[in-house]
Amino acid sequence: MVFEESGLKGQVVQFSILEHIMNNHGIVRAGQWDYERITYDYKFEDMTNGDVYYLRFPCLVTEGEIERPYAKVELGDPYVGKHYYPHGVEYDEEFPKNIVDHCKKTINLVAEEIK
Numbered sequence: 001m002v003f004e005e006s007g008l009k010g011q012v013v014q015f016s017i018l019e020h021i022m023n024n025h026g027i028v029r030a031g032q033w034d035y036e037r038i039t040y041d042y043k044f045e046d047m048t049n050g051d052v053y054y055l056r057f058p059c060l061v062t063e064g065e066i067e068r069p070y071a072k073v074e075l076g077d078p079y080v081g082k083h084y085y086p087h088g089v090e091y092d093e094e095f096p097k098n099i100v101d102h103c104k105k106t107i108n109l110v111a112e113e114i115k
Helices: 015-024 097-114
Strands: 012-014 037-045 052-063 072-075 079-084 088-090
Touching (some): 015 072, 079 097
Antiparallel strands (some): 037 052, 052 072
16 A cells, blocks of 8 residues: 655655654664665554554665765655565555554654655
């Protein structure tokens, strides 16, 4: 599920500022980056049934290289997926309302800081 109404798509942010914002909200880059692309992940578990979800924030470098503090990063639309062990993450599903609401809340917090 893609959150096209997030207002994040096309926003350009300095890498060091984006790192700070994402880390403040528990959203991690981990090893999901190369010198042109980044995916920030927020992993959470539905405690009612143990399902694991990933809210993902895709980004592209528009100037410089990742890990350089002054690199410019353009955000894409965030999306959510459900993890199925051992197969991976599926994105084209119906997600529970509480999961969608949690994603929207997190996206709004990030968007407020970026703007």
